[in-house]
Each structure stands twice: as C-alpha cells, then as structure tokens.
Amino acid sequence: MLLAPNQKTNTSKEFKIVPPGSHLVRFFKYVDCGTHIDEGTKIRENKIKYVHKVMFFFEFHGEDAQGQPLATDDGKPLVLVKFINLTTHEKGTLAKILKSWLNIDISSEPVELSSLLGKFGLAAVSNYVNKAGETQASIDNLSPVPNIYLKAGLPEGHNPVDSFDFEKFDSEKFNALSDKMKAWLSKSPEYRAVTGQKETKPAEEFYNDDVPF
Secondary structure (H helix, E strand, O other): OEEOOOOOOOOOOOOOOOOOEEEEEEEEEEEEEEEEEOHHHHHHHOOOOEEEEEEEEEEEEOEOOOOOEOEOOOOOEOEEEEEEEOOOOOOOHHHHHHHHHHOOOOOOOOEEHHHHOOOEEEEEEEEEEOOOOOEEEEEEEEEOOOHHHHHHOOOOOOOOOEEEOHHHOOHHHHHOOOHHHHHHHOOOHHHHHHOOOOOOOOOOOOOOOOEEO
C-alpha cells in the first residue's frame, strides 16, 4: 500500500491485558479495512462521515513493571491492534505517529506501508474501561527505539510480517481473515469494487477500539 500525499472469546485461560507504560513493540501486520461510516463522529456530532480505516498489528516484547513477560500463557507475545484513519493529512493520527516514530513525513513524501513491516518502536500504552465495563489497552503513540535497547540488541520477531491490501487484492489473504472481519470488510466499497459487485453505501458497523489478539 503506497501512502502518497493528498490522497473477547470465552476461554479457560486468564485474559491478559497489556499494562500501561512504555513498551518495546514490533509492527508485523496491517489490514486495509476499506471505507466505513465513522461511528465516533456519528455519536459525537450526529452526522455521517465516511473514513478509510487501516489496522496496525503490534507484538510486544520485554517485561512489565513486576518483571512478568508481555506474553500469553503459552509464551507468545501479547498483540494489540490499532485502528487508524488512512489519510496522509499532516494533522491526521497516521501522520503524527509516523513522524514521531520513524521521522517520516507522509504529507510531503510517498511511503510504501509494507516497507515499515518488521520495524520496532516504543509504544505508549494506556488502559481504559469500555462500554461493556471491560478493561482494554490502547496504543496512544509510538516513538523511536531508545539507544539502550539498540545497544543490547533487538529481539527476534515472533509473528511473520503480513498484510492485506485492497490495492493488491489477494483472495487467499482475504479468506484467511476471521469470519467477523471478512463480513465487515465485504461491506466496504473497496471490496465490492475488486469483486465486481454493485456499488452501495459503506457499512455502518465499525471497529473503533484498539483490540488485543
């Protein structure tokens, strides 16, 4: 995906939440979600706004403040997904994150999103309680990897780098997504365009939280 200017399941295991603080993360996957109605704007301003969303997947490395690894019970890194509006506007969240994280100015230079896969950063994480009363974690910002980590050596990545992109539509990658995600993405005009379906308005269903996987 080229960024050019102007353009909880029930289990027997305890569900782990990424704790607040600054943590080492690795960007390993993105999913182009297509265009949907922004439920946040709909609720706050009582008006319809269409936004193109992309999901950024980050795996966590290191330990929490108590010295416990940021990993699941079976040793896999905890993962958070951040939903971001796909816009190159300088005031957009994507532009601010890429500037603070990698010193990339997407408002003035093209960037191929796939070229960022595998890169490490320092994520500022906060916890909050959602409407269902559940505690969740959110990545608020990203910054460069501190020198202390670089001198010690970065860890091996766990998850393979991957992407799903409507500009380079791959039916096998689409079918590998979860059923819930496929159902949502299939309501976007981008999906209907690449599959030759009749154009309709984008879907109202919307994922508006950072979510753990």
